[in-house]
Amino acid sequence: MICHPRLERRCSATIVRPAVPDSGGGALRTWLSVPLNGTSGTGPACDPWAVVDEPELLKRIRRVRHRLAEAGPTQVRGDGDFARVALPTDHCDVLRDILISDGARVVIEIGLAYGSSALAIGEALISQPEAQHLVIDAFQDHFNNAGWDAITEAGLDGTVTLLAERSQLALPRLATEGFVADAAFVDGSHIFHNVFVDLYFLREVVRPGGLVVLDDCEWPSVATALRYFVLNAGWQREPIGLPPRLQAFRLPDVRVEPRFEDFNPFGRDASA
Secondary structure, three states: OOOOOOOOOOOEEEEEEEEOOOEEEEEEEEEEEOOOOOOOOOOHHOOOOOOHHHHHHHHHHHHHHHHHHHOOEEEEEEOOOHHHOOOOHHHHHHHHHHHHOOOOOOOEEOOOOOHHHHHHHHHHHOOOOEEEEEEEEEOOOOOOOHHHHHHHHHHOOOOEEOOOHHHHHHHHHHHHOOEEEEEEEEEEEOOHHHHHHHHHHHHEEEEEEEEEEEEEOOOOOHHHHHHHHHHHHHOEOOOOOOOOOOOOEEEEOOOOOOOOOOOOOOOOOOOO
């Protein structure tokens, strides 16, 4: 089954990877969509939005969120890793509420890890018609697929797509293909150049006036990359009433393209 990255309606949850190169060495432009549950199908009977019992699904998501927050995943990479990596529950609640308040229907998420933020995003999206949630994470296998297992347990595996490759390579392709999101949540690589590239291409993918929410904004590498877009691209911080770890930014309604002469330095000593 071939899946276009615009995320048309799907009949089963999928991990989407770039197709293998052809015999001539060129990359195939189609993406191979592999059903995680081993099944596939077409037609209205498979439409994940046609049969959703929203109250029951909401209860199921909240049960899984509560269990994950209280007991943690069944497998972790090491002692203390879940507490160190996962978005805290109160921050997940704020992320959920931001997306609900903004009416986001299409959300792109960078970094899955143990799935805490993905569940919060899923909770926000279930009330939206034909909501789409695209997760980009090349390293879910490093987490023993714990994040995807949480998504499946919560009943969200029919409407979430996991793109198993580096976001710095996937986002340019999504932009080229014309993929548009209402909002993005970023909690991927914290290496400066990776964060900067992620934000640059999210500026291409997230619609004007949309939201970009980031975790770990107190990290110097994340804060410095972010500061460029605040000082030079018109991003405005949205107050969310939390410490600086989680921050939300509104993209301008009209895209800002600064002149060469108007460059604002954005190092750690620059004011945002």
